[in-house]
Amino acid sequence: WTLPADAAVGPRGKPAVAPGFGSQITIWHDGNTFTVTRVFSAGGVAVTHSLDGVETRSRTPGRLCEGDSQSVWTAAWQDNAVVTTLIGAIPPGATAPTKMDVKATFRAPAADTLTVELTFRTTGSAEPRVVSTTYKKIGPAAAQPVAAVTAATPATLSQIEWLSGTWIGTTGTSAFEERWTPPGGGSMLAVARSLRNGVMNSFEFICIVQRNGGLVYTAMPNGRQPATDFTLTRIEPKSVTFENPAHDFPKMVRYTLGDDGTLEAVVSGTEKQKPQVFRFRKQ
Incomplete structure (x- = not known):
């Protein structure tokens, strides 16, 4: 079903339709x-x-x-x-x-x-x-699409509240940090950056949202669009893993909270690609 050619036009020059309905x-x-x-x-x-x-x-x-x-x-x-x-x-x-x-x-x-x-x-x-x-009416409805059933790993943001806070790590003359908000409104937001000799050489916007009963990690390195989504595949009391097998690198992102209060972040790809490991302390 579509709007007819002579459909009324609204004040903005677009077809006037009932709120919540398209053309x-x-x-x-x-x-x-x-x-x-x-x-x-x-x-x-x-x-x-x-x-x-x-x-x-x-x-x-x-x-x-x-x-x-x-x-x-x-x-x-x-x-x-x-x-x-x-x-x-x-x-x-x-x-x-x-x-x-x-x-x-x-x-x-x-x-x-x-x-x-x-x-x-x-x-x-x-x-x-x-x-x-x-x-x-412009024609019969096509066969009703059958949504691909991909069982989400069930989780809520409250299970990873331990990730919130300011985390900073150093190696030699390099420093890297991630600043995570507490859960709120169905999401956690973060900004990350790395510095070498006090000069920023990369940054990233990150968020984790509740989606379809599970969690989705979205990364925007250097503000890049479109963003890349990684879906939750494993969650434990002090560890959370997100994956996107179709992405080039990384394909997996994992955060683990150690017994000593340190945070380890691992990003990895294929077996031929060397994983990157970052260790942080909470400020």
């Missing part, structure tokens, strides 16, 4: 299951609803260095229309949902026409606001 959506309806994929410039977001009123949850990946957010939904048939209701939102790092009440009514007045009516309240408004968008 194109795809719908799969199979028995009691109703899946809506909203297509945006950054990609698609699919939400699968159960039409028996049972609560379901969807997960939306966060932006760079932001953890996942979740939405809590109910859905049901009402007067020959499907009505989905967003009843709760869970921001990154939170566990309890914030109460919401946003209804989307999907109705097909004709075989090639779909209206999506969004009902929601805005801050300071006593009456709900209703925004309706009309889409035209």
